[in-house]
Amino acid sequence: MSSSARFLVVSIQNRRERERAERHQLIIDAARELAEAEGWDAVTTRRLAEKVEYSQPVLYSHFKGKDAIVRAVAIQGCGELARLLREARPSRGESRLRAAAEAYLKFARERPALYDAMFVQQSDLPWGTEEVPQELLDAFGELVAAVEPVRGERDLEALTEVFWSSLHGIATLMQGGRLRPAHDETRLDLLLGALSLAQDEDRL
Amino acid sequence: MSSSARFLVVSIQNRRERERAERHQLIIDAARELAEAEGWDAVTTRRLAEKVEYSQPVLYSHFKGKDAIVRAVAIQGCGELARLLREARPSRGESRLRAAAEAYLKFARERPALYDAMFVQQSDLPWGTEEVPQELLDAFGELVAAVEPVRGERDLEALTEVFWSSLHGIATLMQGGRLRPAHDETRLDLLLGALSLAQDEDRL
DNA sequence: TCTCATCGCTAGCAGTGCTAGAACCTCTGG
């Protein structure tokens, strides 16, 4: 085989890999769009295959199963949440904690299906012993940074977990219609006031 | 028809209704047991029918569909949670808030499937405009009572919503393995300390 | 041009929630 032919083979392989990667992302995007438009119940392998204009088995050549597709959507969602939290700079007079809380709740409110895949559906995303995706660590890191200014003497990680849990609880209970919309503002004020240090009580 | 015959008819009807009610409860119990033993995925109409020793259509003569069965389990779960919260009296030196929080989290930890049906699966249980089941109101009422001692000047309902949301967030994120078990105690201490009034800072 | 491997497709499986209509059983009126 000539040298140029060898390069040709390599470049053809490259093109194939590239096309494959594009289709991979196409599937993830289609799943997310379908879920956001009609809910995860509407995301069946048949409808998804139709949307990406391939047959069902193609999905299984990219992902081990439907769960793996949802997981991929969730991981990219974590990346997006991390970005939003990073860009959520407090406006004048506003605490960083509040800016983060508002950005988090806004994300959960505006992208309920995506939020569901990330934190509600127990798709045993690898949190525990196995490798936690970087996107998730990034998002948690942003929350840590937002909590840091009010930590005082308290354990930073545990305090961030409390902050996150509270936001998550509010987000999911709101989504389920369990909380009264009339209390939205008061609730956030109460939470932020409680988590902030006592000497910051003239708050936010 | 004689008078005694009329009474006989009535008593037969009563017996039938009683048996029907028993079977109704039998289905609910079987669904809960199956879910608690193997998770809600294992609760299929076929397996449930097999467990109660009737055919599938019988289920549909009692409930509109599978969702209605889950809802019935959830409502009875709310009743149980309300009872546990009511009975959760603080031991000496412990705040009522802490006793309630611990009882709530214990329930979520020990009965994850039941908790799931109650607060995670969006079975559009009638919370909003429609009639909220009394069991749920009772449970929320217990939380309100636990929060009342620390309300200070704050809105009691909104503060209870924050308390509930935080507990719910901790419960669900823990269940999903998102929080570090090592922080369990610290987390609860931080939450209770934050929600309690500043002057109670020498806390709990 | 022929061979072969890779790829995507058709068709199908087992299982899901749910339901129409047959089968059965009990009670009633003659």
Place this chain on the structure above:
DNA sequence: CCAGAGGTTCTAGCACTGCTAGCGATGAGA
């Protein structure tokens, strides 16, 4: 005591789900 009415339960099936075996076409290499 018996025929039939009424209600109840079951059998069998539909349309759908996630998933996969195995065939057929397409394109690369000799």
